[in-house]
Amino acid sequence: MTNPEATEDRNPTARNPMQTLRSVSDEQRSRLSEAWVGFATTVRREVHRVVRIWPQTLLPPVISTCLYFIIFGPVLGDRIGQMQGVTYLQYVTPGLIMMAVLTNSYQNVVSSFFGAKFQHHIEEVLVSPMSSQSILLGYAVGGVFRGLVIGAVVGLVALLFADLPIVHPTLTIAVAVLTSVAFAFGGFINAMVARNFDDITIVPTFVLTPLTMLGGVFYSVNLLAEPWQTLSYANPILYMVNAFRYGILGRSDMPIALAFGVLTLFIVGFYTAALWMLRRGIGIRS
């Protein structure tokens, strides 16, 4: 009996592609154009991934953030009272949106890049002429896409519970985008050094979540006694949350210029480190 796999395999009427396909090395495209196409392909793949597995990527953060709104709105919010002249729910909402943006930007890149490493299909990209910048930026944009989509959905849901004036719309969007970019690069670094699935949960669980919870999402840093107040200034997420809150409510515990400085520092630092690691092949080339 013949193996059906062997007999139904080739299409006898199809042309041998090696006789018909022009070699990419003969094409007259510029390197810049090729780099752009490679980058765009990676972005398309990442966006497609987020959309394809939306019950895993988009739904859970929206549900969990809605639970925060319910708890800090009708359940606890009225008992806590006002903070910096706004209701408690209004106060925490920018932080909750920012929390969703940064954790999802981070997790998207970590899970996508580590998944590609784990299944070895990262080799598809590594054997191609794509530059390290195109690979890094492609993954990062995927993370930014997920972070911002979730941030937007959470923001829309928040409007059902709280009045959000959005005092500085451009600044609000800029802070969300920059934070998302910084954490997407951070996620990329985590994925590069990760050797197993534990390694991709350690940073989100033991670093990201505590820093976010202690990053002024639920309280004003001015309420803290020393030395906790001073220590809090070492937490970069504090600056991002406050800048975002300033954009929405016009209130912040710290200067906005300083927050943008911290954001820029993190973006440049994470980007440089991720690019260096990718070029060296750390965690992906032996």
Added chain:
Amino acid sequence: MSISTSPALRLRGLQKTYANGVQALKGIDLEVNRGEFFGLLGPNGAGKSTTIGIVTSLINRSGGSIEVFGINTDEDLEGAKRLIGVVPQEININQFEPPLQIVAQQAGYYGIPWREARERAGECLRWMGLWDKRDTMSRSLSGGMKRRLMIARALVHGPRLLILDEPTAGVDIEIRRATWSLLKEINEAGTTIILTTHYLEEAEALCKKIAIIDDGRIVKDTDTRSLLRQLVTETFVLDPMQPLERAPALPDFVTRLREDGSFEVEIEKGVGLNKLFHALDNAHIQVSSMRNKTNRLEELFLGLVEESKGRAASAPQPNEVTS
């Protein structure tokens, strides 16, 4: 040397020492001419996959140089990568993406715009008989289909050099033969092919040139025909009509009895089979069938690898006093 006349691949002094201190490659020199079907053979751990990994930039090298169609990878790695297509040994497709997307994306990584990438992917998938499965999740494809998908993915950008690392490992004989025919067609269309394999029958059937690698060194690099000519003796197994109780005495031939009553005959190079048949007639031995004891290349391969190990064992160790 100009790109038009340079070999498809030239390796000079290629070395690899892994972080754990294992020296996988100890200075590989190799040249593969354009249009060739080249076999890289060697036992497990000899350095075949490391060599392929370095050429395809999946492994960092410790020393040496690589030129692909005259392009030095130290000077223009991206340019060299454009010319190469690679089919790895392990299945490395994204199991959660369908074939059309996988192949079109690969074209995109090579800078081919999306619309053209999809057309190219379609052409490759049709040729591989995977068009009907283009939107099926790859995880539900059979093992043979996944291997064909990996070949389609490697061809989509029109590589001039196709590198396959044990493409038929673990597949049944029918799929293996189908893959051979496919690879022959690709090679006939002008693509240089480098193949690593454990199946010496495969190398003998496909490769015009063969290099044997052992312990990180090339121990033989020649054309298949010359290599086979180096065989001094060939051993045949003959099945007599009636099982024998002892090895027959045939003048000028070394014979050995096998447990099942059949016997082996060693025939020296240059001695015709007619002489054997004549000797069998004279000894009144009726033979029902005859076959090679092992694949011819296998005999040679084992001899070369043994010879290489013998040389390595007798070579002075670094900490020995050699004065």
